[in-house]
Amino acid sequence: MKLETQEKSDEALMADVANGDSVALGQLYVRHNNAVRAMIGYVIPGMARHDVDDVIQDVFLSLGKAAKNYRHQSRFNAFLFRIATNRARDWQRRAGVRWLFFCGAPEVETAAPAQHTQTTPSQHTELSQTVRQVMNSLSWSHREVLVLNVVAGFTCEEIAAILNIRPKTVRTRMHRARNAVLQHRLAPVWQAAISEKSP
């Protein structure tokens, strides 16, 4: 029975969730929680680990409630990430309100160095931290578009559907975000990396 559930597509699992099958919702969580977590971790910089977990729990609870509204016209991933981006925006808004009332600095979760195959560990640590710093320096709208494109792998039209904006606006934001990353911030780092690698 479990094997049969694992073989089901996301859309079929959503149909089961709409019928009240909590096991199917758990299966969807197992499949997609890392992608959603990665997206949220990049979109909202400095978010604490338990906050990310809370947002993800909220996303999948909302997914269970919204399963009856899923019409199979778009990719399941787009449906899920639309919910995730909305929840991320809600959390960001509430965090602002919390900061306003309690003046408490949010708990910052710094990314630990990750292993990379193409670069040396020292280079990778530096590159990943630089990439994060560059991403954090972008505006929310640019960062959101870029993460959805790069991390989640959505096209411009899908991003436009997720964010409920026009595709041309998505392209404009992507163009500006790429230029900001490559020409103004990451260029010196990559030049150094390339120059070290070329000999």
Add this chain to the structure above:
Amino acid sequence: MRREQHICNQFNGYLDGELSADAAVHFEQHLKTCAACGDGIRMWQKTACEMKADAMQWAQRTAAQVCMERQQLMASFEQHRALPFWYHPAWRVALVAMAASGVLFMAGHWFFSSMDKSAANVSRAKTVNVTHYRQDGSIRTSTQRPDAVLSAGTNESLQTDVDDDRVAVGPGAEIKLNDRVKRTPRVVLSHGWVACRVSKRKADDVFVTRTSDDRFSIEVKGTRFGVQYPKRDGSVAKSDAPHLLVAVTEGLVLVTGNSGGQWMVSAQNQLVVLPDGTAMVTSLSRMNRKIVTQLLSPSPFATADLGIKPQDAISAGSSTDGETAKKSASDKTIGALRPWLQRNARRSDTAETPSPKVDEIKRWIVSGQHVDAIAALEQRLKSEPQNGELWRLLAESRRKTGSYREAVDAYQHVIRLASAPVANAARYKTGLIYQNRLGRPLDAARHFSDYLASPEPQLLRAEALLHLGRARISLGDTSAARAHLTEVIREHAATAAAMEARKLLQNLPE
């Protein structure tokens, strides 16, 4: 050059996959020749790859950390679950039960032990002011402090022959009688010789006091004073209505009388109880600094109840002279302003003084000095007990001062000793007192019947018939009442008594 720039602008379109197939091939050929575009493409691919890998690894690592924290949390739960045995719910229940049983045991021990140890204390009464009204018109003021009686234990009879005792019930005692206003645990016994019995603390327990003449016993239930008195047929009548209570509150004296009426006397006033039972309140007018006297009618006291001497007048409260005012101020602080009944009041020297003449007594009665008149008449009657005129004057004075029982006694002497017309009038007035004041319609009917049966001229025949009819109605004899009322209407049609009789007849059931 411009063409090369145009191809470089297709950089983002190439990355987004929006170029057509030909344009994509053309742009890839351009990448081989344009170093800037080539580096850009490589940089972006590395950046995207780094970003994706970093994001996914961060997500996996975070998920693993959350999972590990969850396991640690569960482990801590398991650790808490392995608590000592007394943390087991059964042990907790047992501990609570043992604690509750211990508390119950201590409470029971305290309750049963306090039953034997608690006591009611009779405190020493404060100094009160006694004013003696002499027959010669002078007023003598003295200060006396009654003896105190020590405390008594539970279930012991506590007796004192001191008036105005205060029985203070401590917190460990078994009874608790509250002040009406302040709800403080305090009892004020203000009447005569008292015998106190402290019983168990129950809602229906009775706190019994006995008056000096043993005619009445006052039952105290909570804060209510009831009266219990013997009737003529030997039975005992009980009433929960307040009989005689002078309770003192802060700055106020509350007087409750026989008829249930109550009077509030402020601390600045003076409550005076005269020997015949007449009570009045005197107060100092702030406007003209004169003493204003207000008669309490009907009187809350009866002479027989008070057991006081004719020549004495009892006063309580503040007076206007300086010395008493100081005492009253100290009394006020403890709320001790109340009528004080002096049983052992000193006899005045008026016994040696000559009795006033009858004409002078009549002048006193006309001028409203009934107290002096009664004292003088009683003194003269000791030497002239067969004088019907003196008995008539005494009866009239007593009736006007509200001493109706004593007035009836005096009228009986009048009926026996006086001339026939006077005796007949005395029968009529006795009937009126029985009918309207004492609530004894049978005696009233008997006297009215005697009045109507007398051969003397009956000036008040219509009224007597009307009152006789009312008495018969009260006794339930409607046929006789109808006959009397019909007689009034027939014989005295134009009088007010006939109109009243018609109304009574209309309302009389068949």
